Amino acid sequence: MNQYSGVPALSKKDYGPQDHASSPSEFEAPKMHLSDLIQLIKDGRKTIAMFAGTAIVLTGLLLLNATPRYEAISQMLLGEQGLSAQNSFDLVEEQNLTSSVIEGELAVLRSNVLLHRVAERLELETVPEFNPAVLDGDGPSFIGGLKSWLKSLVPDFDADRGAEIAEVESQISMAASASATQLGEYRDIVGKLRRSFSVRQQGTSYVVQVTAESENPDLAAALSNTLMDEYVKFLTDKRFDAAQEFTHWLEVRVNDLAVTLEESERAVVDYRARMEADADNRSRLDQQMTELTTRLVQQRAELAQINALRDKMNEMLENDGPLAAQLLSSSEEMVEYRSQMSSLRQREANAVGRFGEDSAQVASIRRTIEQLEDAIETEVRRELDRLENQREVLTVVVGSMDNSLSELSRLMLNQSGEEIQLSQLRRVADANRQVYQQFLGRFKELSELQSLQSPDAEVISYANPPSSPVYPRRKLSLILAAIGGVFLGVAYLLIRNMLPQKLGSEQQLAQGTGVGVYGTVSGVSDDLLLYDLCSKLNSKPDSDLAKQAMRLANNVDMRAGGAARTILVNSDTDRIDRLHTVVMLAWALARKGRNCVFLDADIRGAQLSSKLEYLKPKATLADVLYGNGAVEDALTRMPRVGAFFMPTETMTGANPAVVFDTEKYHEVMQALLAEADTVIIAPPPATSFTEAYTATDAVDANLFVVRAGTLTASELSEPLTIAQSAKAQNFGLIMTSA
Numbered sequence: 001m002n003q004y005s006g007v008p009a010l011s012k013k014d015y016g017p018q019d020h021a022s023s024p025s026e027f028e029a030p031k032m033h034l035s036d037l038i039q040l041i042k043d044g045r046k047t048i049a050m051f052a053g054t055a056i057v058l059t060g061l062l063l064l065n066a067t068p069r070y071e072a073i074s075q076m077l078l079g080e081q082g083l084s085a086q087n088s089f090d091l092v093e094e095q096n097l098t099s100s101v102i103e104g105e106l107a108v109l110r111s112n113v114l115l116h117r118v119a120e121r122l123e124l125e126t127v128p129e130f131n132p133a134v135l136d137g138d139g140p141s142f143i144g145g146l147k148s149w150l151k152s153l154v155p156d157f158d159a160d161r162g163a164e165i166a167e168v169e170s171q172i173s174m175a176a177s178a179s180a181t182q183l184g185e186y187r188d189i190v191g192k193l194r195r196s197f198s199v200r201q202q203g204t205s206y207v208v209q210v211t212a213e214s215e216n217p218d219l220a221a222a223l224s225n226t227l228m229d230e231y232v233k234f235l236t237d238k239r240f241d242a243a244q245e246f247t248h249w250l251e252v253r254v255n256d257l258a259v260t261l262e263e264s265e266r267a268v269v270d271y272r273a274r275m276e277a278d279a280d281n282r283s284r285l286d287q288q289m290t291e292l293t294t295r296l297v298q299q300r301a302e303l304a305q306i307n308a309l310r311d312k313m314n315e316m317l318e319n320d321g322p323l324a325a326q327l328l329s330s331s332e333e334m335v336e337y338r339s340q341m342s343s344l345r346q347r348e349a350n351a352v353g354r355f356g357e358d359s360a361q362v363a364s365i366r367r368t369i370e371q372l373e374d375a376i377e378t379e380v381r382r383e384l385d386r387l388e389n390q391r392e393v394l395t396v397v398v399g400s401m402d403n404s405l406s407e408l409s410r411l412m413l414n415q416s417g418e419e420i421q422l423s424q425l426r427r428v429a430d431a432n433r434q435v436y437q438q439f440l441g442r443f444k445e446l447s448e449l450q451s452l453q454s455p456d457a458e459v460i461s462y463a464n465p466p467s468s469p470v471y472p473r474r475k476l477s478l479i480l481a482a483i484g485g486v487f488l489g490v491a492y493l494l495i496r497n498m499l500p501q502k503l504g505s506e507q508q509l510a511q512g513t514g515v516g517v518y519g520t521v522s523g524v525s526d527d528l529l530l531y532d533l534c535s536k537l538n539s540k541p542d543s544d545l546a547k548q549a550m551r552l553a554n555n556v557d558m559r560a561g562g563a564a565r566t567i568l569v570n571s572d573t574d575r576i577d578r579l580h581t582v583v584m585l586a587w588a589l590a591r592k593g594r595n596c597v598f599l600d601a602d603i604r605g606a607q608l609s610s611k612l613e614y615l616k617p618k619a620t621l622a623d624v625l626y627g628n629g630a631v632e633d634a635l636t637r638m639p640r641v642g643a644f645f646m647p648t649e650t651m652t653g654a655n656p657a658v659v660f661d662t663e664k665y666h667e668v669m670q671a672l673l674a675e676a677d678t679v680i681i682a683p684p685p686a687t688s689f690t691e692a693y694t695a696t697d698a699v700d701a702n703l704f705v706v707r708a709g710t711l712t713a714s715e716l717s718e719p720l721t722i723a724q725s726a727k728a729q730n731f732g733l734i735m736t737s738a
Helices: 034-043 045-065 099-109 112-122 142-153 159-176 178-196 217-278 283-319 322-328 332-355 360-415 417-450 474-498 506-513 530-539 544-559 576-591 607-611 621-625 663-675 717-725
Strands: 070-078 197-201 207-214 457-461 517-521 566-571 596-600 636-638 643-646 678-682 701-707 731-736
Touching: 034 045, 034 474, 045 474, 070 217, 099 112, 099 197, 099 207, 099 217, 112 178, 112 217, 178 197, 178 207, 207 217, 217 417, 217 457, 283 322, 283 360, 283 417, 322 332, 322 360, 332 360, 506 517, 506 731, 517 544, 517 576, 530 544, 530 576, 544 576, 544 701, 544 731, 566 576, 576 596, 576 607, 576 643, 576 678, 576 701, 576 731, 596 607, 596 663, 621 663, 663 678, 701 717
Parallel strands: 517 731, 566 678, 566 701, 596 643, 596 678, 701 731
Antiparallel strands: 070 207, 070 457, 197 207, 636 643
16 A cells, blocks of 8 residues: 555545535645734634733732732932041041942941831831731741651751751851841841832932832831931931040040150159259259240241141142142131132022023032132142241241250250250150140040031931822723733734634534535434443434434435445544444434444454444454354344444454455455445544555445544544545545534
């Protein structure tokens, strides 16, 4: 026999009189155009409406069960930033805001420290939203107790080893649990609280927006406002702590200097007392030495102050500009410039707020500010020149005084080494006194400033309890659900239209395959036994089932051009539908007065022989084919069907294509046709080419049973191609379970 792969499509004259249809291999899915899509949507509008309605209902149910979330927004203006306690100037000067500084402050707002303070202040451990354990009760759960009891039953064989591992990992675990140790019982609450906050900078401004989210609108506003208050308090405390720490250091230093000064002055007094007790003409030299030493110390201190002020002003001029350096000048012109600059800055801010950043008023004010800055720079440089002149004069004076002191010291040395020692002690005492006075003044200044500390941020807008939730947005959700449902419905229709359709009706079967349909069998369930089927046909000869059987027999005879002598009934798989069709066809032919024999040729499974109830004959088809019995010995009368039946047995290892293409099989068929009007053959199911059809070219009618809703047109192409390759005559389809 020819192989079916690559065989051209069966011509219409081979399949039957269905001239309107194409062969299976010629059947192609039509391309979809816009009009087809519109028609598809129009035809499936009920499906689309069902999808949209289902989406709306499901979304509504979710919205009903969703917990509403409220958002509260507050705003804060960042001002002075964190100060480093290096000197007293740092505690009163304002540092410039930069992007990195602002990012650092935002990180502080999100830090665990502030969140912990918020949780403590609002007592969030009593709020179920942040501590679900409040609703669960304080008692231990049954499952937790059961786990503990089961764990206690297991012997701890690795106790020693576990202790060693615990000792090794103790330091790691302690370091890893630092955050948990810091937060304590608020660890989980702080984690949930962090997810409830959103902190971000408003554009490039110094305004920070704090957004808090909660299930309670009042709690949302409280969270946002409390975080800002705690942040302001945190900054105030930080500055106060820095100033306090610096003040404490100054206090300790002043006390040490006081002791040192006292010791140096006491040494001077003691030494002078000893000298005056022994001296007689040295009063004038002592007076000169004292006056010169005092003046020298003062001049040096003044020179040191001028040098420090000049260096400080130069450094600030180079690094921070003239606007920063002018703060060190106390001249009347500079005081006037500061007053003018403050007024212009205020006017600039008002002009920006009223007229905009690019307005002419703002530009005019800024030009005035630039001119004033130039004047300030000129005045700063003039002040530097003045300080330089003073420094040079003082340097000359100090040098002259040093020379005079050296001369006087030389004279004193000539008189007595004790006078030199006294002068040295006096100088040390004077120097200590100067240092002590400077530190004491700084300490008093800082003590006063410490009580005037102000925070580096200011709350400009507290949050109000929101009136409506931000989640869920019911209207938007329902609209999106409806739109999504419509899209899903359209997608479902498109996918269903593009997927191969299961053939579920006689019309679809004929159009999808291009093969004529001989009849339809419906109303027969899979669990209906063949014996009960015969009883049902005999008890109601005028029922729909009986009419279907008679119509099928008439269509077969009409297609065969008369009374069909041989009929072959097959299917794609071994279903009960095929056996029902064989029995119904045999019953219908017998009702037409025909002498009918139906033959179980399924040598693979012998399904018909196993499911029928009959009087077992002396032989079977297998016996006859092997020459172990005669044809008449293999026939048995089926009174309920009104026909003869030839059973078979499974022939292990037998190939149907070989068995039914033998001379013996043809002799059996000739013997049956000599005694009967019609022979119905039930071969093995068409699961492969070798088991599909048996001498189909010698059969008057080839029937193929297709169960509704199980196969597509492409899946039927293989058995149809097999039928073509086997040159099946009067090939037709029968639909069951339609």
